[in-house]
Amino acid sequence: MATNGELPIEPHKTFDTILVLDFGSQYSHLITRRMRELNVYCEMLPCTQNLAELSWKPKGIILSGGPYSVYWDDAPHVDPAVFELDVPILGICYGLQEIAWHFGKNVLAGEKREYGHAFLKVERHEGGSGSGHVDKLFQGLEDDMEVWMSHGDKLSNLPPSFVTIATTTNAPFAGMAHQEKPYYGIQFHPEVTHTPRGKHLLKNFAVEICKAKQDWTMGKFVDQEIARIKALVGEKGQVIGAVSGGVDSTVAAKLMQEAIGDRFHAVLVDNGVLRLNEAAQVKETLTEHLGINLTVVDASERFLGLLKGVTDDPEKKRKIIGNTFIEVFQEEAKKIAAAAAGSSKAGEIEWLLQGTLYPDVIESISFKGPSATIKTHHNVGGLLAGMHLKLIEPLRELFKDEVRELGTNLGIPEELVWRHPFPGPGIAIRILGEVTPEQVRIAREADHIFIEEIRAAGLYRKISQAFAALLPVKAVGVMGDKRVHNQVIALRAVETSDFMTADWYPFDGQFLKKVSRRIVNEVDGVCRVVYDITSKPPGTIEME
Numbered sequence: 001m002a003t004n005g006e007l008p009i010e011p012h013k014t015f016d017t018i019l020v021l022d023f024g025s026q027y028s029h030l031i032t033r034r035m036r037e038l039n040v041y042c043e044m045l046p047c048t049q050n051l052a053e054l055s056w057k058p059k060g061i062i063l064s065g066g067p068y069s070v071y072w073d074d075a076p077h078v079d080p081a082v083f084e085l086d087v088p089i090l091g092i093c094y095g096l097q098e099i100a101w102h103f104g105k106n107v108l109a110g111e112k113r114e115y116g117h118a119f120l121k122v123e124r125h126e127g128g129s130g131s132g133h134v135d136k137l138f139q140g141l142e143d144d145m146e147v148w149m150s151h152g153d154k155l156s157n158l159p160p161s162f163v164t165i166a167t168t169t170n171a172p173f174a175g176m177a178h179q180e181k182p183y184y185g186i187q188f189h190p191e192v193t194h195t196p197r198g199k200h201l202l203k204n205f206a207v208e209i210c211k212a213k214q215d216w217t218m219g220k221f222v223d224q225e226i227a228r229i230k231a232l233v234g235e236k237g238q239v240i241g242a243v244s245g246g247v248d249s250t251v252a253a254k255l256m257q258e259a260i261g262d263r264f265h266a267v268l269v270d271n272g273v274l275r276l277n278e279a280a281q282v283k284e285t286l287t288e289h290l291g292i293n294l295t296v297v298d299a300s301e302r303f304l305g306l307l308k309g310v311t312d313d314p315e316k317k318r319k320i321i322g323n324t325f326i327e328v329f330q331e332e333a334k335k336i337a338a339a340a341a342g343s344s345k346a347g348e349i350e351w352l353l354q355g356t357l358y359p360d361v362i363e364s365i366s367f368k369g370p371s372a373t374i375k376t377h378h379n380v381g382g383l384l385a386g387m388h389l390k391l392i393e394p395l396r397e398l399f400k401d402e403v404r405e406l407g408t409n410l411g412i413p414e415e416l417v418w419r420h421p422f423p424g425p426g427i428a429i430r431i432l433g434e435v436t437p438e439q440v441r442i443a444r445e446a447d448h449i450f451i452e453e454i455r456a457a458g459l460y461r462k463i464s465q466a467f468a469a470l471l472p473v474k475a476v477g478v479m480g481d482k483r484v485h486n487q488v489i490a491l492r493a494v495e496t497s498d499f500m501t502a503d504w505y506p507f508d509g510q511f512l513k514k515v516s517r518r519i520v521n522e523v524d525g526v527c528r529v530v531y532d533i534t535s536k537p538p539g540t541i542e543m544e
Contacts, residue, residue, distance in 0.1 A: 011397055012056045014224055015041035016212040019058035021078055023047045023066025023094050029359065030191040031062055031092070033399055034199055039214040040206045043397075051081040060088040060210030063095025065189060069153050070094065070101040077101070088182035088209045090137075096176070096185030097153055104159030118149045118168045120175070120188065125163060134163060134177045136209050137184050141197055148194035154187065182209055218406045222255070225394050229259035232392065233351060238263045238340055239392060240333050241353025242325075243294070245274075245282035247419055248355035248395060251407040253292050255394050256353055258410065262293045264353070265336045269328050271321060272300030273426035273440060276448040285416060295336070299328045307428060307435040311472075314429060314544035321425040352389040356396045357403065420451075420465045421499075429544040433472035438525075443470040445523045446489045453515050454493070463505050466493035468519070469532075469543045477527030479520075486527035489519055494541055502536040 011017075018035050022028040022044050035042035047063070061082060068075050078098060082089065091099040097107045122143045125134045147168075155173035158164060166175025166186065174187040184205070190198030206212045233239060239256055243249040243266045256264040266286065270279040279296055286292040306320050337349045395403055407417040427443045428435045446468035454460050471488045478484070491512075496502035516529040532539075 010056075011041055011216075011221070011224065012043060012058070015216050015220075016059045016210075017056070018042040018060050018062060018206050018210065018212060020044040020062045020064055021047045021049060021082070021095075022064050023068065023076055023098070025065035025067070025092075025094070027189055027191050028064040031064060031202070032358075034191050034202050035206060036216060036399065036402065037199070038203050038206060039216045040212045041216040047076050047078050049079065051079050051085065057085065058087060059212040060090070060206060061085070062205075063089065063091040063098050065093035065095060065150070068094060070097045070107050071105070071153075083183075088205065089184070090205045091183075091185040092191070093150065093187060093189060096187055097155070099183060099185045100155050100159050100162075100176075102159075103162070104157070106155055106157040106159055107153055116149060117194065118147055118170070118174075118188065120145050120147045120166050120168055122166050122175070123164055125165070133182050133209065134165060134179065136182075137175070137177065137186075137201060137204055138165065139204050139208060141200060141204075145197050146195070147188035147190070147198070148192050149188050184209075218402065218409045221398075222258075222406065222409060225255060226259045229256065229392070229394065233260055233263070236263075237351065238265065238349040239351040239353050240265045240267065240336060240349050240389070242266075242329055243268050243282070243286065243292075244422070244424075245278060245285070245416070245419075246355075246422055247400075247407060247412075247417055248357060248403060250286070250290075250412060250416055251403050251410065252353055252355040252393075252395050253286065254290050254407070254410045254412055256392075257290065257292045264293060265340075265349070266292050266294045267329060267332050267336075268294060268296045269325055269332075270296060270298045270300050271303040271325060271426060272437075273303065273321070273428040273435065275422070275427065276444040285413065290412065295332060297328055297332050299324070302328070304435065304437060304440070309434065311434045317428050317435065317544065318425050321428060325424075350390060351392045354391055354393050356393040358397055358399050361396055418461055420460075420463070420467075423542055429542055430467055430469040432470065432543055439470055442487060442489075442523055442525050443468060446470070446519045446526065446529075449518050449522060450491055450515055453511070453518070457511060459505075459507075462495070463493050464496045464499070464502065465541055466491075466505070468492075471530075475528045477520075479527060484527050486525055488528045488530060489523070489526050490530050490532050490543070491515065492532040492541070492543070494536065496536075496541075499541065502541055504531075504533045504535060507531070 018040060020028060020031050020042060028044060032042045032044050063078065083102060089099065100106050122138045122141065154171045158173055158176060161179050162176045163179055164173055164175065165177045168174045171187045176185045189195060190201045192198065207214060239260065241253060241256065243253050253266050268279060268282055283294060283296050286294045303321060303324055306324055307317065310316050310320065340349055398406065404417050423429055427440055431439050431443050450468045451466060454463060454466055469490045469492060471490050473488055474485050475488050476483065476485055493505040494502040495505055512531055519526055519529050
């Protein structure tokens with residue numbers, strides 16, 4: 001999984017690891033997350049993975065769900081060597097059918113699709129053949145439990161040597177277990193929150209059946225990662241990296257600083273469309289509080305000059321900001337490299353720090369392949385290809401919640417650790433229309449008031465993302481007994497767990513009244529405030 005010269009982290013060589021083989025289910029990544037929540041390390045690979053290419057052996061294997069039918073001519077199937085590894089296997093939905101197909105091909109299209117909540121009846125086998133492990137999957141769970149179903153196909157018969165361990169009214173083989181080997185299949189999805197006791201079942205598999213140690217902690221990860229970075233970079237090697245003040249880049253920067261000190265060079269590019277006082281605040285936090293070697297480049301006039309006249313093409317805004325950022329960052333990197341070359345105490349800059357997270361890795365290795373459209377801020381990894389730098393990605397095995405836990409362990413202030421996401425193009429894509437210094441001022445001041453009031457109300461951690469946007473229209477108002485024709489601010493706040501879907505946050509009327517009154521009174525040029533109540537889909541979280 002290493003890229004552009006980076007040595008792999010390979011925590012699977014340190015921690016007991018459950019391997020998820022992905023058949024393209026929308027829930028596959030949740031299996032990995034649930035395992036991590038149990039402090040069991042887990043990795044995901046595509047279902048087509050050739051096991052002979054693995055340099056490590058998992059403690060157990062989970063076959064995910066998927067949108068296919070195992071009896072299709074072009075249906076995906078696992079490497080048969082999976083069943084020769086001598087490790088426990090759990091098949092979920094399509095994974096159950098894959099096990100059945102391997103052992104007997106007893107899978108048919110269901111007469112009635114089962115989607116949504118169902119009640120599972122567990123069958124126990126005390127005293128039966130192989131009962132030493134057959135009942136372990138549902139150990140400690142009630143005989144009648146609520147589960148989440150999402151399938152059209154189902155088993156027509158049990159494969160040889162398997163017994164039924166659970167049923168529903170629509171699926172007579174909703175759970176099965178091999179009588180001699182620790183192979184299990186379930187038709188429902190334990191990884192989703194709609195299966196209330198699903199996490200208990202996954203723990204039974206990973207801990208009780210696979211005997212995986214629950215030792216995946218951020219403390220151990222920090223020690224391992226710092227040692228890896230030191231070995232990778234060497235005693236004189238240097239690393240450069242862009243920081244934005246967001247949690248990912250901040251945590252990655254602090255981890256790098258812990259490992260190599262001032263030989264890490266962080267660069268913050270002020271593109272003129274950051275939030276109010278953001279560049280100064282990030283500089284203070286990273287340098288004074290976290291001890292990070294930071295250079296701030298004020299390129300605001302350069303960016304705003306290039307954005308002048310761009311009125312109705314959001315993608316053009318993104319490209320201007322993204323391309324200019326690359327140019328400015330490369331220029332600064334060359335300056336730092338030249339200065340480093342004149343020092344006898346340090347070596348050349350060989351490495352580029354990137355805050356890649358595990359969801360980005362999952363997207364690239366999913367059986368369904370990477371997304372057709374990659375977000376602009378995901379392209380940072382290739383921005384210095386011409387300078388021949390190698391990537392170093394210390395967070396690439398972590399989910400966002402793990403990054404926040406890591407940040408807390410590293411002493412990063414809570415305000416930064418729990419900061420809402422902020423887009424790479426900044427306020428520019430929250431200004432609908434031309435981006436000018438005056439429009440930036442209005443959007444910044446309104447956004448600052450909105451976020452300030454959200455914090456004061458104790459709502460910041462309950463909301464996933466919030467901001468004020470400036471609409472490309474003017475409205476009539478009455479201010480100070482005078483008729484005015486001023487601009488309109490749109491407020492947006494959403495709740496989401498994955499940012500793929502989102503619902504607008506239900507503020508009470510008094511809160512919105514207070515925010516509206518402050519913005520109209522304190523932000524010169526605004527006479528109206530509206531609240532966006534569009535969910536995603538059909539809307540997007542950002543305005544552009």
